[in-house]
Each structure stands twice: as C-alpha cells, then as structure tokens.
Amino acid sequence: MTGDVDLSTAFERVELPLETPFTIARGTQYTAANVVVRVEDGEHVGVGAAAPSGHYGESAATVEAVLPDLLAAVEDVADPLALDAVDARLDRVVGNNPAAKAAVRIACCDLAAKRLDVPLYRLFGLDGTQTVTSSFTIGIDDPERMAEKTRDAVDAGYTVLKTKLGTDDDEARLAAVREAAPDARIRVDANEAWTPREAVDNCEWLANYDVEFCEQPVPAEHPEGLRYVYERSAVPIAADESCVTLADIPRIADACDIANVKLMKCGGPRQAVAMFHAARAHGLETMLGCMIETNAAIAASVQLAPLLDYADLDGSLLLDADPYDGVPIPGGDVDLSGVERAGTGAREA
Structure with a gap:
C-alpha cells in the first residue's frame, strides 16, 4: 500500500x-x-x-x-x-x-x-458530524430578476444566500433579494467594487437588511483600505481577494473578521487546511469558497467542511450540466457523517 x-x-x-x-x-x-x-x-x-x-x-x-x-x-x-x-x-x-x-x-x-x-475528511482526521450550510449565490442582475432567482433558490431549500453587489444601484438589488427571502441568512460580496469610504457608507445600510457579513468590499491591492473599512464597518468583513495564500493570513488578521480560502487560490486541500489553522490562530473565522467548478474539484472542498464557520460551495450548481457528481448538499446543508464513498466523493455522472 x-x-x-x-x-x-x-x-x-x-x-x-x-x-x-x-x-x-x-x-x-x-x-x-x-x-x-x-x-x-x-x-x-x-x-x-x-x-x-x-x-x-x-x-x-x-x-x-x-x-x-x-x-x-x-x-x-x-x-x-x-x-x-x-x-x-x-x-x-x-x-x-x-x-x-x-x-x-x-x-x-x-x-x-x-x-x-476512507472518505477524504477521514484521511485528514476531521469530524464528519461537524456541519455547515453553504450559501447559494445570486449574481448581479436587475432587481426583479434577482428577486426571481432568490425565490427559486428559497423554493429549492436554500436558507443561506450570497448576493453579488458592485453596481450603481446596489441597495435596490439587495432590497429585492431581502423582500424575496425575508427569513434567509444573507451575505453580500462586492468583489472589490467600492472605495473604502463607499464601503463604510454602504455597510451602514447593509446592516439595515440584516446582512451577515460583507465580503471583499475594496480592492485587494490597497490593504490599508480593507483595514479602514473593518475598523468602521457596521457589519463583519470577510477577506477574499486579499486572502490568497498562507502568507496572507497574518497580513489580514487585523483587517477583517473572516478569512475566505479557496483551493484554486491557495493550491490545494492541504494548503487550505494550513490556512484554516493559521486563521484560527490569528483570531479569524474561517470560510471556504470556490470558483465556478465541476464537482471533480468542489467535492474536495466539501470534505473540508468540519473546519469551517462559513461555506460558499455552490460553484457546480451554477453549471447547466456537470460531468461529475459529488457529495450531495441538499439546500446547501453539508453533512459528512453518513458519507462512506472513499476519496473526495467525485464520480462521473
């Protein structure tokens, strides 16, 4: 062997x-x-x-x-x-x-x-009973279409939504999503679209919509801007584009609340695990995100769920069809305790 x-x-x-x-x-x-x-x-x-x-x-x-x-x-x-x-x-x-x-x-x-x-989570010595719920992403569109997508997601059982922002009318879009999902946990992701001052102002009204946290409100190339927002924000701040590899964890530790790790940024599952442990050591919460990925990649991320506070693992769900199946996460709920398939769980569809 x-x-x-x-x-x-x-x-x-x-x-x-x-x-x-x-x-x-x-x-x-x-x-x-x-x-x-x-x-x-x-x-x-x-x-x-x-x-x-x-x-x-x-x-x-x-x-x-x-x-x-x-x-x-x-x-x-x-x-x-x-x-x-x-x-x-x-x-x-x-x-x-x-x-x-x-x-x-x-x-x-x-x-x-x-x-x-053994399943991958067992190879890493993780507790499969430690669960987390992944968000489902609502991309930018006109408010009516975003509301329609939101209702579809809620009808499909998703209780955690991530709303993409970064337009000239963000509040109208978020208001449409919140109205369509009054009971959902909602996070927003600006993908670096705001200036620090805009981000602070926007976080004020984000709080009025009971937003759980705001992800990467400002450009990553200006780390002082992220810290500026973090120190003044009305909602917690997650770092994504500012959090790429293990070396970034100490750099963002005093500039955000949550470290968003992605296998495609850091280089693999074991590298992500190292980042989670470093984030914990620096007092940060942990999040695992993804790109738009086939389950041949996403399945490995799902196996790391016991290490997470937050998950955004819906990349394969945005595809019209995926050549691979993965670990089922109905409604975004990740529960590895009953997973027995060896490896990541990915298999040809």
Whole structure:
C-alpha cells in the first residue's frame, strides 16, 4: 500500500456552459473552462480539476501548459500516500499556478484516500458530524430578476444566500433579494467594487437588511483600505481577494473578521487546511469558497467542511450540466457523517 507505485496520469479540458449568465462586479461569465486531472495506480483513479481565474493570472491554457511538468513530478514521487513529498516537488517544479497545482493535489488526495478506503475528511482526521450550510449565490442582475432567482433558490431549500453587489444601484438589488427571502441568512460580496469610504457608507445600510457579513468590499491591492473599512464597518468583513495564500493570513488578521480560502487560490486541500489553522490562530473565522467548478474539484472542498464557520460551495450548481457528481448538499446543508464513498466523493455522472 506504500512505497513505489507505477502511476499514470492524464488531463483534459472541459468547457462547461452555465445554466444562466453569471455577473459580478468585474463582468459576466457564460461558460467555465475547467481542466480535469486523473492520477491512476492501476486499481484506483484519483480525480481533481482546475478552475483557473484570469484575476489570479491563470487560464485553461496556462493550466494545460504546466500540467505535464506537474504530473511528471507526481509520477516521479511514485507514492500515492507521500503527499508531503508531492507538495514539495510540485512547488519546486512550477512557481505559482495555484489552480493547476490544486487540480493535481486534489487528484492525489482522492487517490490516497481511495487506497486507504476512507472518505477524504477521514484521511485528514476531521469530524464528519461537524456541519455547515453553504450559501447559494445570486449574481448581479436587475432587481426583479434577482428577486426571481432568490425565490427559486428559497423554493429549492436554500436558507443561506450570497448576493453579488458592485453596481450603481446596489441597495435596490439587495432590497429585492431581502423582500424575496425575508427569513434567509444573507451575505453580500462586492468583489472589490467600492472605495473604502463607499464601503463604510454602504455597510451602514447593509446592516439595515440584516446582512451577515460583507465580503471583499475594496480592492485587494490597497490593504490599508480593507483595514479602514473593518475598523468602521457596521457589519463583519470577510477577506477574499486579499486572502490568497498562507502568507496572507497574518497580513489580514487585523483587517477583517473572516478569512475566505479557496483551493484554486491557495493550491490545494492541504494548503487550505494550513490556512484554516493559521486563521484560527490569528483570531479569524474561517470560510471556504470556490470558483465556478465541476464537482471533480468542489467535492474536495466539501470534505473540508468540519473546519469551517462559513461555506460558499455552490460553484457546480451554477453549471447547466456537470460531468461529475459529488457529495450531495441538499439546500446547501453539508453533512459528512453518513458519507462512506472513499476519496473526495467525485464520480462521473
């Protein structure tokens, strides 16, 4: 079960249409390009996926460009359980490129857990009874359409909603969402759209709509702006674009309440776990988010739910169709206690 194993690897790009166009402050997305990775030991197949973001300097093309070197490194390590060695080798072979590394590391974690015949959360020693509820995202649209999307989400059983803001009429949009979901927990995400002064002013009226927290209200390149808002905000502040890797945790510790970690930003599941522990040590709450991803990636994030205060793991739900199934999260409720499928839980649909 340990020692040298003859591993084979492969990858393929998948173009995934979205169910409806998805708009945030930076633009509108119609499709998601993911790159699916497989690592095989002759008996088991580990699956992962990259969901690269141009905002962090990656694309499907850059992922495809570095994957041959990354996968060759995995084959060279030749031990599916030597995850430390794999991590170190990947970082030596390729700099940055976190989504590409995340795809490989997810596949390796999936394979390692399958070889031990345990779900990934058990491989990490987590308590599957510790649950969290994921939010469902309402993208930017006109207020009437956002209200319609909200009603659909509530009818589908979602009790936690994340509303994208960053327009010239944000309050009207949030008011429409709140009216359509008077009992829901609502979070907002401005995706860096506001100035610090605008953010402080906006957080005043956000509080009037019983908003749980505001995510990344100001541009990440101005860390003093995030601290300015945090010190004056009427609602808690979450850092997303300002919280990319482990090194960012101490930098944001006095500038927000919540650290939003994503596998595609930090480079993989074990890297995310390190960030959660560091965030706790710095007095921050923890959140795990996602890009628009196939379940080949999202399933690994779901397995980390016991470490979270908040979750935003709806990326695969925004797709028109997903070639992979994952861990079911009906209405956003994550409960791993009954999950017995080994690995991340991802499997071909």
